Amino acid sequence: MNDTFLHKGKRKILVEYLREKIGISDERVLKAINEVPRHFFLESIFEDFAYEDRAFPILAKQTISHPSTVAEQTELLELNEKEKVLEIGTGSGYQTAVLIAMNAWVYTVERQKDLHDFAQKKLLQIHLRPKFQSFGDGFAGLPTFAPFDKILVTCGAEILPTELLKQLKIGGKMVIPMGKTDEQILYRFTKISENEFEKEEYGAYKFVPMLGKTNL
Numbered sequence: 001m002n003d004t005f006l007h008k009g010k011r012k013i014l015v016e017y018l019r020e021k022i023g024i025s026d027e028r029v030l031k032a033i034n035e036v037p038r039h040f041f042l043e044s045i046f047e048d049f050a051y052e053d054r055a056f057p058i059l060a061k062q063t064i065s066h067p068s069t070v071a072e073q074t075e076l077l078e079l080n081e082k083e084k085v086l087e088i089g090t091g092s093g094y095q096t097a098v099l100i101a102m103n104a105w106v107y108t109v110e111r112q113k114d115l116h117d118f119a120q121k122k123l124l125q126i127h128l129r130p131k132f133q134s135f136g137d138g139f140a141g142l143p144t145f146a147p148f149d150k151i152l153v154t155c156g157a158e159i160l161p162t163e164l165l166k167q168l169k170i171g172g173k174m175v176i177p178m179g180k181t182d183e184q185i186l187y188r189f190t191k192i193s194e195n196e197f198e199k200e201e202y203g204a205y206k207f208v209p210m211l212g213k214t215n216l
Contacts, residue, residue, distance in 0.1 A: 001044075003037045010051035011038075014067055017053065022068045026075045032101035033071060038064075040122055041092040058092045060112040062208050065154065069205060070095050076175045076188050076202065077150045079104055084131075084145070086167065088138035089154035089210070093119030097128045099152070106130040107145050109138050111211060138210060141167045148172060156184040156207035165189065165197065177207045 015034045018024040039050035041064060046056045055063045065073075074095070079085065081103040090096055090110035096119065099106045108130050110116040116135040123129060134142060138153070139161050146167035153164070153176035160178065168174055168191045177184035186202040 001037075001040055003040075007037060007039055007051070014051045014053070018068060018071050022053075022071065024068075024071045024075055028079070028102050029071055029074045029098075032074075032098045033067060035101050036094065036097045036128075037126065038067065038094055040126060041094040041097075041119075059114045059118055062091055062112065062115060064092045064094055065207070070098060072202070073152060073154070073175050073186070074098055074102070076186075077152060077173060079150060083149035084147075086142060086145075086148040086151045086164070087130075087154065088141070088151070088161075088164065090119045090133065091115060091154060093122045095152070095154055096130055096133075097123060097126065100128040100130060104150075107132045107134075107142050107148070109134045109136050109142060111136065111138055139163060143167060150174070151176075153177065153210065154207070155210040156181065156205075157210040161210070165191065170194070177205050181209050182206070 011034050015030045039047045042050050042056055053066050053068050055066050058064050079102055083104055085099055085104045085106050087108040090108040096108050141164045147169040149169055149172050151164055151168055151174040156177040170191050172191050174189045177186050179185050183204050184207055186205050188200045190198040
């Protein structure tokens with residue numbers, strides 16, 4: 001699939017929208033979204049709409065998030081270059097690509113085998129490779145590679161996955177939507193000590209549910 005001048009022009013318009021209308025101020029987030037071809041991660045029938053602020057269906061009855069949601073979650077991470085980031089829910093690979101484009105060391109987990117394989121192929125095609133890409137249970141995280149500087153959960157959890165908090169460095173941040181399946185609240189947890197966390201709330205969103213185990 002080609003990344004044409006038309007696609008690039010639409011990305012610039014999207015970035016200006018995210019800056020002016022959504023209020024994204026982290027220029028590194030905006031630069032990454034400007035660089036990553038979102039249409040690569042969508043079915044071809046949605047290509048003309050890839051740079052609108054819309055979610056679209058992908059494999060395994062999942063969705064690719066609104067660009068504004070991707071930008072907001074990423075900005076909340078306060079990400080620095082070469083920080084270790086654990087992403088729970090690789091999905092199509094678009095959010096993964098944005099994190100890698102920001103020079104993060106990304107470790108990503110996906111429970112749906114079809115999506116894991118799809119994202120692996122797409123990331124390889126655009127030469128944005130995570131440090132480690134796993135087919136596995138997101139609730140378990142990746143303890144072998146812990147601790148992580150940042151953790152990003154891209155699906156809505158009904159309860160706080162405490163195993164993930166254990167894998168966060170002291171001073172690290174986890175961004176996660178939590179609540180019932182029809183609507184979640186986006187939270188940011190900052191690890192103050194081994195048993196102490198600061199919790200911040202960032203409004204209502206709608207994510208696909210966070211599920212355990214794996215699905216072939």
